[in-house]
Amino acid sequence: MQEIFNIFIKSIFIDNMVFAYFLGMCSYLAVSKTVKTSVGLGAAVVFVLGITVPVDYLLNEYVLKPGALYWIDASFADVDLSFLSFILFIAIIASMVQLVEMIVEKFSPALYSSLGIFLPLIAVNCAILGGSLFMQEREYQSLAQATSFGLGSGVGWFLAIVGIAAIREKIRYSDVPAPLRGLGITFIITGLMGIAFMSFLGIKL
Amino acid sequence: MSAEIKEREPLFSAKNIKLLKNPLNFENPITVQVLGICSALAVTAKLEPAVVMSISVVFVAAISNVVISLLRNGIPPRIRIIVQLVVIASMVILVDQVLKAFVYDVSKQLSVFVGLIITNCIIMGRLEAFAMANKPWPSFLDGIGNGLGYGAILIIIAFFRELLGSGTIYGYHVVPESFFELGYKNNGLMILPPMALIVVGVIIWVQRYYTRELIEKN
Numbered sequence: 001m002q003e004i005f006n007i008f009i010k011s012i013f014i015d016n017m018v019f020a021y022f023l024g025m026c027s028y029l030a031v032s033k034t035v036k037t038s039v040g041l042g043a044a045v046v047f048v049l050g051i052t053v054p055v056d057y058l059l060n061e062y063v064l065k066p067g068a069l070y071w072i073d074a075s076f077a078d079v080d081l082s083f084l085s086f087i088l089f090i091a092i093i094a095s096m097v098q099l100v101e102m103i104v105e106k107f108s109p110a111l112y113s114s115l116g117i118f119l120p121l122i123a124v125n126c127a128i129l130g131g132s133l134f135m136q137e138r139e140y141q142s143l144a145q146a147t148s149f150g151l152g153s154g155v156g157w158f159l160a161i162v163g164i165a166a167i168r169e170k171i172r173y174s175d176v177p178a179p180l181r182g183l184g185i186t187f188i189i190t191g192l193m194g195i196a197f198m199s200f201l202g203i204k205l
Numbered sequence: 206m207s208a209e210i211k212e213r214e215p216l217f218s219a220k221n222i223k224l225l226k227n228p229l230n231f232e233n234p235i236t237v238q239v240l241g242i243c244s245a246l247a248v249t250a251k252l253e254p255a256v257v258m259s260i261s262v263v264f265v266a267a268i269s270n271v272v273i274s275l276l277r278n279g280i281p282p283r284i285r286i287i288v289q290l291v292v293i294a295s296m297v298i299l300v301d302q303v304l305k306a307f308v309y310d311v312s313k314q315l316s317v318f319v320g321l322i323i324t325n326c327i328i329m330g331r332l333e334a335f336a337m338a339n340k341p342w343p344s345f346l347d348g349i350g351n352g353l354g355y356g357a358i359l360i361i362i363a364f365f366r367e368l369l370g371s372g373t374i375y376g377y378h379v380v381p382e383s384f385f386e387l388g389y390k391n392n393g394l395m396i397l398p399p400m401a402l403i404v405v406g407v408i409i410w411v412q413r414y415y416t417r418e419l420i421e422k423n
Contacts, residue, residue, distance in 0.1 A: 020398055025242040026326045083302065086320050087294040094287060123286070126324045133317035179413035180406070182421030183239060187406035194399030 004148045007140075011152030014201060015134075017127045018160035019194035024127030028161050029186060038165035039158075040111045041122075044100060046154030048122055049131050052096050053150025054143055056089050056132040064088065089132045090123075097123040127157050164190060224346045228354035230416065234327045235358045236409045237419060241327035246362070246401040248318050252375045255363035257304065257311045259356025261319065263349060265296045266328050270348035272296075273336040280337075289332045290323065297322045327351055362404045370395030 017023045024045070031041045062068055064085050069076035100122070105112045122128060131153050140146045167189055176185050234240045241262075248254045269292050273280075280288050301319045304312040312319065322328065331351050336344040367373055372380035372391045380389065394400055413419045 022242065022246040022398065022401070023321070025246075026240060029239050029242070083298060086298055086301070086323055087291065090290050090294055090323055091287075094290060123290075123324075126321050129324045130317060130321055133320050137317055177410070178420050179417075180410045183236070184406045184409040184413065187402050187409065191399040191402035191406065194402060195397075198397065198399065 004144050007145055008148040008152040009203075011149050012156040012159065013197065014203065015153075016156040016160060016197055017130065017153050018157060018190070019197045021130065023130040024125045024157055027122070027125050028157075028164070028190075029183070032161050032165040032168055032186070035162060035165045035169060038161045042154075042158030042161045044104070044122060045125065045127060045157050046151065048093075048096055048100055048128055049150045049154035049157075050147065051150075052089075052093050052128055053131050053135050053153075054147045055092055055096070057135055057140065057143060057146035059088060059092065060085065060136050085133075085136060089129060093128050093132070094123045097128075127153065160193070163193060167193075221343060221346050224343055225350040225353075228347075228350040229357060230354075230412070231419070233354045233358065233412070234330075234351050235355055235405070236412055238327075238330070240330045241325045241355055242405070246405070247398060248315055249359055249363040249401050250366055250370065250396050251314075252360065252363045252367050254311055254314045255359045256356075257308060258315060258318065259352070259359050261300045261304070262322060262325065262327070262355055263352030265293065265300060265322055266331060266352040266355075267345055267348035269293050269296050269328060270331060270336040270344040271341050273332045274339060274341045274344035277337050285333075285337070289329060293328055293332075294323050327355055358405070358408065361408060362401055365404055366395045366400060370400075 015021070018025065018028055027041060032038050060068070062071060064081045066080040066082065067077050068081070069079050101112075131150055134153075135146050135149055138149075140149060164186065168186065171185065171189070180188075228234060232238060235242055248258045269289075272292050273289060276288070276292075297320065300322070301312070304315070304319060331347060335347045339347070364374065367375075368379065369392050372378060380391075
């Protein structure tokens with residue numbers, strides 16, 4: 001139980017998707033103009049990561065890993081399908097995103113219209129595929145660990161995008177040098193936030 | 206030069222050259238279109254992985270642009286995203302297997318980031334914006350151009366981070382020993398991930414200083 005909690009905290013603060021691995025930067029930069037939309041997108045990412053990582057974990061465990069097909073028949077013990085993981089992971093992600101889109105459209109049309117084009121873009125949000133690939137690379141031991149990693153990464157991404165959106169709302173009133181305005185200053189602030197987040201590196205879990 | 210092929214559009218007409226050159230500055234995928242930052246910056250602590258990553262992206266962008274452009278009239282619009290993803294994913298699997306076979310160490314360093322080329326927004330973005338509406342040859346050039354524009358930024362970032370962070374370029378020591386004796390130290394901060402973002406910020410600053418028309422109006 002403690003280990004699951006550790007993975008959760010670690011993936012939020014220490015291995016933060018945005019600050020440590022630069023994942024999901026496209027939507028992070030594009031949707032972080034106001035806090036309201038960024039909260040919506042952040043929540044959608046938490047949700048999608050919380051679903052896709054466990055699903056991809058099961059897929060990896062029972063289909064893709066070397067010897068994973070053993071449960072069908074003993075003669076499959078040396079089949080290694082791991083080269084297919086990119087294509088299968090992305091297929092799972094694309095269908096899950098479609099599902100989320102349908103749910104959001106049904107239950108929260110206001111959120112749906114404010115997220116606009118960015119909801120389908122979650123499918124090509126690197127944070128989502130990155131979550132599944134890190135899960136595969138770090139070889140988590142159980143479904144619970146994979147789930148807590150997925151949720152934790154989502155929450156970390158959520159924190160990052162809401163933080164930058166709040167800063168960008170304020171920075172509109174500041175006198176930024178013209179060539180640095182907009183994109184440039186956002187990058188630099190993200191870098192500074194990343195340095196701040198590095199202070200969590202000292203925590204031993 | 207173009208006397209004998211005047212009837213057809215020459216392979217390197219002004220329009221096609223523009224496709225190749227524009228992404229390097231005015232339409233740079235990273236600093237102007239803001240695409241594909243995701244999977245890239247983490248590989249820029251050293252030059253070698255950055256170069257390998259750039260070559261992979263150029264390859265995937267060019268080939269998948271051509272494939273989609275050839276298929277563009279046969280793809281039903283409703284399922285185009287899936288088709289694009291499948292084409293890109295197959296190219297990336299190819300690149301991944303080649304890297305594993307020939308440059309295993311670099312492929313280990315790049316870890317998940319090779320796989321993340323699939324969700325690299327540059328490639329999807331170019332397929333959607335260009336290859337779906339153009340002939341194979343311009344699409345090929347567009348893919349190469351965007352891949353190069355992306356690679357150029359990666360390599361600039363990696364150059365500065367490796368030089369200032371470890372005092373080497375492509376693994377060779379370039380900062381002379383005498384500097385270290387005088388008290389020069391490598392800036393360990395440059396190796397850390399957040400510095401990549403700050404270096405990009407500075408590159409954008411310099412680029413927009415010289416290309417005024419790119420400045421945002423707040």
